[in-house]
Amino acid sequence: MATPSAPRTSIIMPVFKTETTVVRAVESVLAQTDPDFELLVLIDGSPDDSSRVIAEYLQNHPDDRVRVFDNPENRGVSAVRNQGLSEARGDWIAFLDSDDRLEPHFLETLHIYARESGADIAIGAHTLTEQDGTRTVRARATPGLYTGEQASLKLLDDSLTPYLWDKLFTAETLGGVHFPEDIHRAEDAVVVLTALTQARFVVACAEPVYLYTVDAGGLTWGRITPLDESERLMDYLTSAAQSLPASGARSKALTTQRVLTFLNNAQQALVVGGNESDAVIRGARQRISWAAACQTLASRPVFGAAAVLLKASPELYRILYGAYIKRVYGL
Secondary structure, three states, rough: OOOOOOEEEEEEEEEEOOOHHHHHHHHHHHOOOOOOEEEEEEEEOOOOOOHHHHHHHHOOOOOOEEEEEEEHHHHOOOHHHHHHHOOOOOHHHHHOOOOEEEOOOOOHHHHHHHHOOOOOOOEEEEEEEEEOOEEEEEOOOOOOOEEHHHHHHOOOHHOOOOOOOOEEHHHHHHHOOOOOOOOOOOOOHHHOOOOOOOOOOOEEEEEEEEEEEOOOOHHHOOOOOHHHHHHHHHHHHHHHHHOOOOOOHHHHHHHHHHHHHHHHHHHHHHOOOOOHHHHHHHHHHHOOOOHHHHHHHOOOOHHHHHHHHHOOOOOHHHHHHHHHHHHHHOO
């Protein structure tokens, strides 16, 4: 095992209002079959008992590989993830949400794939646990080796996950990268895309390495993202994509991503409801052009069909996609 000052991998875990799950998350890290890591626990001014629960657990189960940063003020998940990046000492970096868990072989599996392929980023599948307890293994990326450019375009057209937590990054690919603190949904996609553009090779495998729990009260489904925030997200993604060679493929991928971004806005409005729901659906509809909807229909038929339906009949969209979301996510 490496010394505490030179871990192979740094695992960054923000904590906010997860007193009932955070110990389970920590234990999933300590159970790794690859023990050469440090765990950075970044408490984000959590108003519950997360801080006490963590302190008591570590008092009873001391481990020098765990470093706790108990921030007194809530600054947001992006701010503490940036803190984690600045404190990380590993040659590799992984991320964990404190209401989820790593499979015991997470580090070992992804390191093996990265080493054998010479990749800078390794991506695994994940197990989705829905609110009714149903478990489903999901692997969006086709297993194989990609260039950083290929992987970047796949993220933009939703053929590769934009999540942090199903990936293992070299510290070099995250060099100079910061989480944007003025958006609160899909900020991880900005960082992942930037890292992919800085990677030489990216490897994807079909083995599930992460246990993700759907939370209807989380940021994805617990709030409706303001439309201007989604516009800022697209600005960040477009800026990150500028380091890729200019091409028709880049243009098409960004168009697909714009359609997906505002479809997600409309889906959030369907789930959350409330007085602003109709206005957000109308605004999302206006931000997707007919040209973008038709182009996406040709390249990604399911998403394109959703965009065409939203443009043609918001009322029918509400009925059909409301039912789809409930079925897929158990919400």
